[in-house]
């Protein structure tokens with residue numbers, strides 16, 4: 210959602226800020242702004258809409274070497290120029306950019322209005338800017354500290370003022386901030402992608418911390434002014450990973466990166482000789498995990514679908530009762546957590562507000578908490594007892610693809626890890642992880658036949674209603690296939706456990722309606738063939754995803770997309786790829802903005 214970039218150094222700030230904002234575009238936003246600062250004053254430009262609209266008003270030769278930038282996702286007030294950040298105080302000498310929501314903004318606004326302050330925007334952020342302006346008595350850090358003691362809600366903020374132009378004050382509560390450490394310069398960002406072109410040396414702020422940043426110095430304290438010492442960490446992502454590298458869209462790049470991403474995810478974690486799985490992040494809680502009596506997986510969106518695969522995996526392989534919960538439901542429904550409950554939060558970004566809140570709820574009730582997260586250093590892994598990173602590299606496309614396969618791969622590893630601690634023999638674990646290690650190669654085979662999925666998109670891309678059917682391990686894949694085409698091609702689609710079709714959705718099937726049926730080899734193969742006949746009997750066009758070598762399916766379906774054979778629990782890693790490709794090509798053919806679909810954000814940091 211919203212994005213923050215800040216710079217204090219020796220180089221002109223504007224190109225650095227704008228480049229940083231461009232790299233944050235993928236997170237979703239609807240207005241943008243920048244402020245440059247020197248002793249003379251604040252120079253501010255803001256606009257509604259895309260970044261290029263803002264860029265048209267900028268003078269890139271501006272000499273200032275300090276400044277802030279922001280991309281805003283409207284919450285308080287419409288996405289207008291007035292509501293865009295930076296927000297200023299009445300004197301025009303203090304600038305604030307803010308991610309998050311100030312909850313008591315109405316009370317503060319009223320208080321400030323009584324003191325004669327006239328507001329120019331509808332934002333909660335302006336309240337903060339005005340408050341800081343009022344409280345300033347010669348020390349920006351102190352004014353910010355005092356202001357933050359007055360506010361409730363969540364924030365990642367950066368504040369600058371003309372009286373101390375060398376200084377950025379940044380503070381975090383519930384909304385991520387990272388300080389990039391350079392030579393004679395510091396950068397600030399809400400997401401590593403914004404500063405990666407300049408430095409890989411970073412310091413992560415934790416909740417309740419304030420950073421005072423100048424070109425030469427970074428000083429961290431708590432909200433109550435207690436000094437904090439922190440190590441500088443290295444970001445493992447590279448610049449190439451966050452660039453298009455010749456692809457037309459990040460989504461297509463990330464679909465194609467899946468074989469390599471999975472190799473990175475599995476590297477060093479599977480021991481084929483021993484038939485075991487090594488997960489370094491779980492070492493400290495191995496004993497507790499062995500005693501786990503129940504698992505709750507909690508997540509949102511695509512991560513929820515991956516979690517559902519995890520539920521099937523844990524029950525099948527580790528025989529541990531498992532539930533998958535929408536984080537937004539779990540957090541508010543007084544969940545039962547008893548002794549031996551393990552709560553696993555699954556998230557690409559590690560910042561999704563509902564998932565974070567569900568995690569906190571589970572933790573408070575005594576669950577052992579694990580994170581299955583992609584972004585290193587993000588909030589969820591900082592708050593869990595232990596966890597496993599995906600290591601699939603940055604995911605920029607809003608529609609999640611390689612993070613889904615990374616999540617399923619990590620949950621497969623975890624299922625095997627837990628299974629081995631329960632009843633699973635070394636021989637069956639060996640068979641499982643051998644099959645898992647083949648998946649990247651098999652993914653490459655599917656990607657080589659990407660044209661077949663494209664042909665399906667060309668043939669059916671005009672249709673506005675699709676069904677996706679799957680059973681067992683492929684039921685979550687049906688949900689994921691439907692979500693992908695909804696998100697980026699704006700096609701209405703429903704994913705279903707295939708047998709449920711007869712309880713209602715079958716009424717939707719009309720002549721020629723595309724129905725994607727995942728019909729790979731497995732215990733329910735015959736059952737899904739029955740479902741296929743039911744669809745055909747009503748005139749639907751069946752697009753089957755089937756196991757290579759299955760000739761019978763050709764006779765029963767209108768179109769077949771083949772995937773290589775693997776163990777049933779691992780099929781989602783393969784069957785999801787043709788569905789990602791169909792959604793991608795349908796979106797391109799329909800002229801949709803694939804990487805920035807309407808109304809969606811990459812990381813949803815509000816409720």
Ligand code: G6P
Pocket residue numbers: 509510511512555556557558559560561564607608609809810811812813
């Ligand atoms: C947003 C994204 C989805 C993602 C979901 C959960 O809705 O658009 O692609 O699946 O958030 O995100 P997370 O970062 O927690 O996996």
